[in-house]
Amino acid sequence: MAKPKVAFYWCASCGGCEEAVVDLAENILKVVEAVEIVLWPVAMDFKIKDVEALQDKEIAVSFINGAIRTSEQEHVAKLLRKKSGLVVAFGACAHLGGIPGLANFSNRAKIFDYVYHRSPSVDNPDRITPQEKTIVKEGELTLPEFYNTVHTLDQVIDVDYYLPGCAPPPDLIMNAVEAILTGNLPEKGSVLSPDKSLCDTCKRKITKPEKSVIKEIKRVHEVMLDPDRCFLDQGIICLGPATRDGCGERCINANMPCRGCFGPTSRVDDQGAKFLSALASIIDADTDDEIRKITDSIADPAGIFYFYSLPSSMLKRKFDK
Amino acid sequence: MRKRITIDPITRLEGHGKIEIFLDDRGDVEKVYFQVPELRGFEIFSVGRPAEEMPRITPKICGVCPTTHHICSTKALDDLFKVEPPPAAKKLRELMYSAFMLEDHTLHFFFLGGPDFVVGPSAPPAERNILGVIAKVGLEIAGKVIKLRKECRDVITLFGGRVIHPVCGLPGGISKPLTEDNRLKIVEVAKGGVEFAQFALKIFEDVVLKNKDYVDLVVGDVYKHATYYMGMVDKNNKVNFYDGDIRIVTPEGKEFTRFKPGEYLDHIGERVESWSYVKFPYLKKVGWKGFVDGVDSGVYRVAPLARLNVSDGMATPLAQAEYERMYETLGGKPVHNTLAFHWARLIEALYAAERMLELAQDKEITDPHVRNIPTATPNEGIGIVEAPRGTLIHHYKTDKNGIITEANLIVATVNNAAAICMSIEKAAKSLIREGNVSDGLLNMVEMAFRAYDPCFACATHSMPGKIPLSINIRNRQGEITQTIERD
Numbered sequence: 001m002a003k004p005k006v007a008f009y010w011c012a013s014c015g016g017c018e019e020a021v022v023d024l025a026e027n028i029l030k031v032v033e034a035v036e037i038v039l040w041p042v043a044m045d046f047k048i049k050d051v052e053a054l055q056d057k058e059i060a061v062s063f064i065n066g067a068i069r070t071s072e073q074e075h076v077a078k079l080l081r082k083k084s085g086l087v088v089a090f091g092a093c094a095h096l097g098g099i100p101g102l103a104n105f106s107n108r109a110k111i112f113d114y115v116y117h118r119s120p121s122v123d124n125p126d127r128i129t130p131q132e133k134t135i136v137k138e139g140e141l142t143l144p145e146f147y148n149t150v151h152t153l154d155q156v157i158d159v160d161y162y163l164p165g166c167a168p169p170p171d172l173i174m175n176a177v178e179a180i181l182t183g184n185l186p187e188k189g190s191v192l193s194p195d196k197s198l199c200d201t202c203k204r205k206i207t208k209p210e211k212s213v214i215k216e217i218k219r220v221h222e223v224m225l226d227p228d229r230c231f232l233d234q235g236i237i238c239l240g241p242a243t244r245d246g247c248g249e250r251c252i253n254a255n256m257p258c259r260g261c262f263g264p265t266s267r268v269d270d271q272g273a274k275f276l277s278a279l280a281s282i283i284d285a286d287t288d289d290e291i292r293k294i295t296d297s298i299a300d301p302a303g304i305f306y307f308y309s310l311p312s313s314m315l316k317r318k319f320d321k
Numbered sequence: 322m323r324k325r326i327t328i329d330p331i332t333r334l335e336g337h338g339k340i341e342i343f344l345d346d347r348g349d350v351e352k353v354y355f356q357v358p359e360l361r362g363f364e365i366f367s368v369g370r371p372a373e374e375m376p377r378i379t380p381k382i383c384g385v386c387p388t389t390h391h392i393c394s395t396k397a398l399d400d401l402f403k404v405e406p407p408p409a410a411k412k413l414r415e416l417m418y419s420a421f422m423l424e425d426h427t428l429h430f431f432f433l434g435g436p437d438f439v440v441g442p443s444a445p446p447a448e449r450n451i452l453g454v455i456a457k458v459g460l461e462i463a464g465k466v467i468k469l470r471k472e473c474r475d476v477i478t479l480f481g482g483r484v485i486h487p488v489c490g491l492p493g494g495i496s497k498p499l500t501e502d503n504r505l506k507i508v509e510v511a512k513g514g515v516e517f518a519q520f521a522l523k524i525f526e527d528v529v530l531k532n533k534d535y536v537d538l539v540v541g542d543v544y545k546h547a548t549y550y551m552g553m554v555d556k557n558n559k560v561n562f563y564d565g566d567i568r569i570v571t572p573e574g575k576e577f578t579r580f581k582p583g584e585y586l587d588h589i590g591e592r593v594e595s596w597s598y599v600k601f602p603y604l605k606k607v608g609w610k611g612f613v614d615g616v617d618s619g620v621y622r623v624a625p626l627a628r629l630n631v632s633d634g635m636a637t638p639l640a641q642a643e644y645e646r647m648y649e650t651l652g653g654k655p656v657h658n659t660l661a662f663h664w665a666r667l668i669e670a671l672y673a674a675e676r677m678l679e680l681a682q683d684k685e686i687t688d689p690h691v692r693n694i695p696t697a698t699p700n701e702g703i704g705i706v707e708a709p710r711g712t713l714i715h716h717y718k719t720d721k722n723g724i725i726t727e728a729n730l731i732v733a734t735v736n737n738a739a740a741i742c743m744s745i746e747k748a749a750k751s752l753i754r755e756g757n758v759s760d761g762l763l764n765m766v767e768m769a770f771r772a773y774d775p776c777f778a779c780a781t782h783s784m785p786g787k788i789p790l791s792i793n794i795r796n797r798q799g800e801i802t803q804t805i806e807r808d
Binding site: 012013014015016017018019020023025026069070098099100102103105106110111114115116119120121122123124128129130131134136138139141143144146166167219220221222223224225227250251252253254255256259299300303304307 | 325341343352359360361362364366368370371373377378380381383384387398402467471474480482484485486488489492493496497586589590591592593594595597598600602603695723724729731
């Protein structure tokens with residue numbers, strides 16, 4: 001029997017999802033043995049023409065990481081959708097928009113203006129800005145269009161499954177690959193990680209506040225961090241209550257709070273709103289003034305509550321006049 | 322008829338780098354453009370974020386070198402909040418960083434840069450990859466490479482919680498101390514690292530230095546550029562990755578200037594071209610003269626060979642001996658041969674391993690006091706480290722509450738952007754004559770490009786395998802008349 005064809009592709013991403021695949025270590029040999037990789041630009045030769053030449057749905061599964069930031073990323077994502085039976089959004093950027101999605105608090109004009117005109121190291125007397133088409137004396141040079149808004153993968157193509165995390169941990173990657181190879185798949189649209197909150201398995205759960213205890217929000221650099229006590233109980237913003245389990249509490253193990261890279265559970269539509277509600281339930285305040293004082297002490301609530309998930313949230317982006 | 326050649330190194334449309342070669346009417350190379358077609362805008366979306374989150378935001382620039390951005394950002398926060406980390410915290414950061422440099426440099430040699438030499442620049446392309454290296458050096462060695470990678474990454478995880486995007490850095494220290502048990506484990510990893518780096522240098526000697534053809538290629542003119550060099554040095558002018566002053570030497574090897582990280586804007590400017598999303602840094606005090614080398618051009622280079630060229634030596638004994646040997650062999654400082662980056666990279670890997678061992682054997686490193694809480698009002702902070710691919714600069718400004726109001730980043734590979742364009746153009750000019758495109762062009766251009774270990778959009782390097790290339794030769798109407806592909 002022919003081996004199933006598999007593609008890996010990257011959009012607006014950092015290469016960390018590729019490293020995560022290499023971190024499978026000896027397991028990667030098992031994967032390579034079981035499948036035929038038809039596309040993996042970081043590790044193998046890639047010919048877009050070869051992908052174009054495939055039958056529709058000839059690729060069994062495409063793993064696509066990164067957010068959609070440029071016209072070419074959207075183009076390749078659509079091509080892979082057409083040629084693939086299954087598409088898995090791989091990692092936080094494809095799943096939620098990720099850290100590059102924080103750019104939705106700004107817009108293309110502001111990014112170009114700062115990067116190419118106002119940055120203190122820029123020396124650009126002619127106020128040149130990169131263009132999609134440039135005529136040089138030898139001919140024409142082109143660049144892809146840089147979109148005004150960062151999109152998640154499922155905002156440009158239909159996505160079958162999501163592998164969460166920045167980057168997804170090796171055990172979840174292997175589980176997903178095995179599930180696909182054996183056809184033992186959950187309902188379409190599932191996130192391939194346990195559907196409970198991070199707090200449910202956190203070693204610090206025992207100290208998690210059940211009722212109103214927080215009188216003040218502190219920032220990580222302002223206080224010594226207790227290595228055993230729930231961060232929320234210490235007054236430190238930790239997105240555990242609004243975040244899906246499955247990461248192995250990697251950040252908590254380093255004595256740092258969660259920032260939500262796994263996104264929410266299936267029962268939650270908007271991770272930031274869910275965290276706001278969780279936080280409200282543990283704030284100890286009686287008057288409006290007290291409440292305002294506490295909420296004012298949260299630095300950049302929108303940025304922190306939607307650290308990884310702004311493009312996938314109900315907000316999607318800051319209103320752009 | 323004027324022709325045009327497009328090399329898309331990643332072959333995919335969006336790519337992380339695209340090369341356009343224009344031929345003149347005679348068919349000789351008229352002009353080469355190296356384009357970076359991607360941008361994400363970290364400088365702008367960092368604005369409004371709390372400064373202490375920057376070490377968790379900026380690593381997402383590059384998932385291959387996240388430790389570099391994490392440590393650089395953390396150092397910028399020390400400066401921003403005017404807080405000095407306790408001695409143990411500084412040593413732990415440098416220890417973690419040394420493990421990272423060792424891993425990254427060694428991997429580059431075996432997986433990416435090495436195949437050009439170990440398997441050979443003229444070997445069939447299908448063999449010029451990690452599998453070819455394994456066939457040549459044996460499966461046992463490949464196992465060693467994979468083991469070292471995993472061990473170094475486990476060391477980074479001990480501190481950072483995760484190796485892809487570590488999280489432990491805080492202004493004034495790190496988030497948790499090192500236990501004695503873990504210290505002992507790291508000592509063993511570092512010892513293995515020293516052995517392995519020596520072993521890699523031995524392979525380099527056997528395979529490259531004992532082969533006259535390769536030596537001719539390294540010292541030949543195709544890959545040579547007389548430029549300025551920039552890198553970080555300690556107080557004795559020895560190479561340092563974690564902390565020190567920035568030193569620049571002239572194409573003749575004389576000290577041009579030496580400055581503190583906070584003074585970088587006096588020395589580095591960035592040009593903008595309409596045909597690339599990447600900017601082109603140059604030395605302000607020399608001036609921008611375009612994509613040319615020489616003493617009058619502000620183009621400079623960074624990364625392993627540049628660091629060795631700007632320094633007076635290595636701070637550890639085994640690496641120092643290798644440093645002396647390299648300059649003896651290549652005829653003294655500075656070395657302008659781009660392919661010598663590979664040799665310099667291995668010497669640095671040995672230094673990283675030796676430094677890792679020194680730090681892990683320092684008993685002070687398990688001191689539980691690893692944080693000082695900042696008390697000053699933040700305003701502006703600059704952090705610089707030496708990334709595997711060169712000098713990395715993070716510069717933040719904040720309001721009095723520590724909310725970012727401005728962020729400027731000069732990412733390591735970007736420093737080399739102009740020099741990479743020049744190296745590609747030079748290789749192309751020597752290999753394309755009167756419209757005849759040599760079949761060796763792809764390999765040779767790729768080698769020019771790869772010696773820098775380029776990290777455009779921070780993702781095109783590393784990993785097992787190679788950068789695939791294809792060239793389309795087009796006539797003036799834009800029709801493809803010939804296609805050359807490397808499988």
